[in-house]
Amino acid sequence: MRWLKVTAGLAVPGSVALFYAAFIFAPTEAFMGDVQRLFYIHVATAWNAYLCFAVVLFSGLAYLFRRAPRWDWLGASAAEVGVLFTTATLVSGSIWAKAVWGHWWTWEPRLTLTFITWLMYIGYLILRRSIANPEVRSRTAAVYGVLAFVNIPLVHYSVQWWRSIHPFTIGSGRDALHPDMRTALMIATVAATLLAVTLLGLRQKTAVIEGRLDAGGLAGDGLRG
Amino acid sequence: MKPSHGPREEGLAAAGLGRAYGARTVLSDLAVRLGPGEMLAVTGPNGAGKTTLLRMLAGVSRPTAGEVFLDGVSLSNGPAHIRRRIGYVGHQPMLFADLTGRENLLFFGRLYNVPSERVEELLAAVGMDRRADLPVHSCSRGMQQRLAVARALLHRPPLLICDEPLTGLDGDGQALVLELLDAHLAGGGMAVVAGHDRQLTAKAHQVLRLGMAPGDWTITRQAPAEAQRPEGAAAAPSQREGSEAPLPGFFRHWLTLTGADLVGAFRNLAGVATVPLFAVLVLLVFGLTLRPADRDLDALLPGLLWTALAFAALSGQLRPFIRERALGAVEGLRAAPVDGAAAYMARLAANWLMLLAVAAVMTPLFFSFLGWQGPPVPGLPLAGMVALGTFAVSTVAVAAAALSVQGRGAEGLLSLLALPLLLPVLMSVVMATEGLLQGRPPAEWQAWFRLLMACGIVFSMFPAILHDYLMEV
Numbered sequence: 001m002r003w004l005k006v007t008a009g010l011a012v013p014g015s016v017a018l019f020y021a022a023f024i025f026a027p028t029e030a031f032m033g034d035v036q037r038l039f040y041i042h043v044a045t046a047w048n049a050y051l052c053f054a055v056v057l058f059s060g061l062a063y064l065f066r067r068a069p070r071w072d073w074l075g076a077s078a079a080e081v082g083v084l085f086t087t088a089t090l091v092s093g094s095i096w097a098k099a100v101w102g103h104w105w106t107w108e109p110r111l112t113l114t115f116i117t118w119l120m121y122i123g124y125l126i127l128r129r130s131i132a133n134p135e136v137r138s139r140t141a142a143v144y145g146v147l148a149f150v151n152i153p154l155v156h157y158s159v160q161w162w163r164s165i166h167p168f169t170i171g172s173g174r175d176a177l178h179p180d181m182r183t184a185l186m187i188a189t190v191a192a193t194l195l196a197v198t199l200l201g202l203r204q205k206t207a208v209i210e211g212r213l214d215a216g217g218l219a220g221d222g223l224r225g
Numbered sequence: 226m227k228p229s230h231g232p233r234e235e236g237l238a239a240a241g242l243g244r245a246y247g248a249r250t251v252l253s254d255l256a257v258r259l260g261p262g263e264m265l266a267v268t269g270p271n272g273a274g275k276t277t278l279l280r281m282l283a284g285v286s287r288p289t290a291g292e293v294f295l296d297g298v299s300l301s302n303g304p305a306h307i308r309r310r311i312g313y314v315g316h317q318p319m320l321f322a323d324l325t326g327r328e329n330l331l332f333f334g335r336l337y338n339v340p341s342e343r344v345e346e347l348l349a350a351v352g353m354d355r356r357a358d359l360p361v362h363s364c365s366r367g368m369q370q371r372l373a374v375a376r377a378l379l380h381r382p383p384l385l386i387c388d389e390p391l392t393g394l395d396g397d398g399q400a401l402v403l404e405l406l407d408a409h410l411a412g413g414g415m416a417v418v419a420g421h422d423r424q425l426t427a428k429a430h431q432v433l434r435l436g437m438a439p440g441d442w443t444i445t446r447q448a449p450a451e452a453q454r455p456e457g458a459a460a461a462p463s464q465r466e467g468s469e470a471p472l473p474g475f476f477r478h479w480l481t482l483t484g485a486d487l488v489g490a491f492r493n494l495a496g497v498a499t500v501p502l503f504a505v506l507v508l509l510v511f512g513l514t515l516r517p518a519d520r521d522l523d524a525l526l527p528g529l530l531w532t533a534l535a536f537a538a539l540s541g542q543l544r545p546f547i548r549e550r551a552l553g554a555v556e557g558l559r560a561a562p563v564d565g566a567a568a569y570m571a572r573l574a575a576n577w578l579m580l581l582a583v584a585a586v587m588t589p590l591f592f593s594f595l596g597w598q599g600p601p602v603p604g605l606p607l608a609g610m611v612a613l614g615t616f617a618v619s620t621v622a623v624a625a626a627a628l629s630v631q632g633r634g635a636e637g638l639l640s641l642l643a644l645p646l647l648l649p650v651l652m653s654v655v656m657a658t659e660g661l662l663q664g665r666p667p668a669e670w671q672a673w674f675r676l677l678m679a680c681g682i683v684f685s686m687f688p689a690i691l692h693d694y695l696m697e698v
Contacts (some may be wrong), residue, residue, distance in 0.1 A: 019381075028614060052594055064691070064694055066290050067287070069247050069248050070474060072243045072247075072663070075446040075688045112652070113649070116645045116649065117645075119644070119645040120645040120646065123641045123642045123645060126637060126638070126641055127628065127629070127632060127641075127642065129631045130632030130634060131631055131633070132633070133246065134246055134247025134248070134249070135245075135246040135247055136631050137247075137631075138247060139694050139695065140632070141629055142694070143628065143688070143691045143692075143694055144628050144642065144696060146687060146691060147624060147628075147646070147684075147687055147688065147691075148646075150683050150684075150687070151645075151649065154676075211248045212245060213249055214247060214248060214249070
């Protein structure tokens with residue numbers, strides 16, 4: 001897994017760049033002030049949560065059609081990383097909401113649906129833990145992973161479909177982001193993606209070892225990085 | 226699906242056959258070839274993979290390597306109707322515990338389009354004609370095994386697959402099964418039988434011995450022992466061709482399965498009673514505690530009504546899944562030429578009908594007991610909303626139950642999986658119902674209504690397509 005070494009090597013300076021872009025490089029927003037800087041972390045983690053859940057969907061479908069355990073391990077790893085990034089999205093959003101809206105939480109569509117997504121993928125992880133037979137576990141988790149993804153388009157389009165107080169991420173025309181803010185957002189998103197891919201790769205590697213141990217022994221091949 | 230054709234020859238053929246559970250390989254690179262009138266005995270120590278092999282040969286489990294062909298047609302990629310050419314006696318009786326023996330055979334007979342006379346003929350053949358009206362759960366293991374053999378032979382399958390068929394049978398029962406097996410082979414049928422009983426293995430033309438290592442297996446040919454046929458027994462009809470009656474279509478299968486689900490549910494009245502219980506409880510608690518002065522019923526009633534109906538849908542949900550797993554009936558359905566989507570849609574229809582009945586009674590009671598004071602209730606549009614809402618709630622409840630029944634602590638898992646999936650449905654149906662009851666213009670709540678419809682479609686179609694994977698054993 002040479003690519004993992006590359007992404008891991010880039011993820012460390014990437015994380016430094018993320019914090020530099022968000023907290024130093026990006027200009028201070030005129031209305032909200034410094035708390036708006038959380039936006040770069042919030043959007044970057046939300047994007048990566050979507051990405052991870054898309055990996056759960058595609059690895060679930062791949063497992064159902066190919067029945068290769070590696071797809072199941074990939075799905076399980078992506079769900080864990082996705083839950084981690086969704087937690088970061090909810091926490092950063094909540095801190096921002098307290099400063100701007102005056103509440104830690106409000107039951108508006110985007111927030112509610114993101115919370116539901118978080119619950120769904122925690123359900124996915126618990127479902128996996130509750131099934132002992134590895135094959136039944138893989139099949140059931142794959143089906144649930146496909147079903148749970150239905151919520152992601154709802155989360156994404158909720159700000160357009162319902163009158164929501166959640167701000168649009170990137171406006172256009174008069175609402176367009178300042179070019180420096182756009183650059184900062186891009187750096188944050190790329191850096192967070194490198195981090196997510198690295199975490200996914202590392203978790204996948206341990207999942208492969210767990211799977212082989214489950215099967216009664218380590219074959220050795222495919223375990224070398 | 227396009228049939229996948231294998232070697233153009235009669236009989237059963239498999240090559241390079243393998244099966245792994247996760248990363249653990251149980252069988253590897255196995256080859257089997259069986260011609261008309263032949264029997265293969267499968268032997269080996271416990272855990273060697275005998276049942277795994279038989280399930281693959283019966284088409285209820287997919288091989289992870291290689292393919293099984295019956296008369297040149299693939300069992301895993303071929304059409305579902307190829308499964309009508311196989312009769313399978315598994316480890317479990319593969320019957321519905323709440324139905325009687327006769328009802329079970331009539332049910333499976335309808336799936337295979339077998340006339341009811343054949344059911345009576347087989348009940349007599351296995352010595353169960355006088356005890357056929359006992360519910361299967363009250364039958365002894367031996368009686369269940371006789372019924373299992375009758376179910377497998379119901380549609381005159383050219384290929385009979387039996388996993389330890391003499392298990393639980395008394396001497397008479399064993400003799401009956403051995404005679405039926407002889408008759409099947411004499412008629413040109415094929416048989417694959419797993420077991421250590423010498424009476425069985427002696428009848429085989431080939432003996433497959435499985436070892437504990439995945440690729441450790443040997444096949445030997447032998448001269449089968451003379452068939453024992455009682456004096457005066459009629460010559461067996463040809464088993465080579467099997468039943469040629471046309472199979473019922475998707476809709477007839479769906480109707481048959483829905484009927485069986487409803488009958489099974491009402492046989493267990495204690496279980497059905499829990500469905501409306503939660504709704505009644507919500508009505509009583511809120512009816513007693515809310516006072517007309519301190520409530521805003523216009524906003525409260527839709528939320529209370531739909532919460533009650535959603536929990537009613539969940540409360541009785543696991544029972545049919547557990548019931549069909551109790552004696553392996555789900556394996557029987559998997560072995561039958563039934564589209565998995567028909568089985569899933571039948572479960573959904575049965576659940577929806579029961580929930581709709583609860584909603585039909587509870588909705589007027591909610592309005593009456595909670596003293597609705599808002600604008601006049603639009604009867605027909607509200608009925609439509611209740612029908613659509615209960616359908617969407619049922620789709621989630623059934624999908625979550627189908628998933629959670631696979632794990633330990635299914636009751637807890639059901640809530641854990643269903644509640645997040647239910648929230649978009651509940652949000653949309655409550656908001657749409659509120660808009661309708663308050664007489665707001667549709668433009669104000671139609672986005673919620675559209676979301677409700679989308680949830681209903683997605684949560685019914687996705688699992689219907691994927692449910693086949695959950696039915697695998």
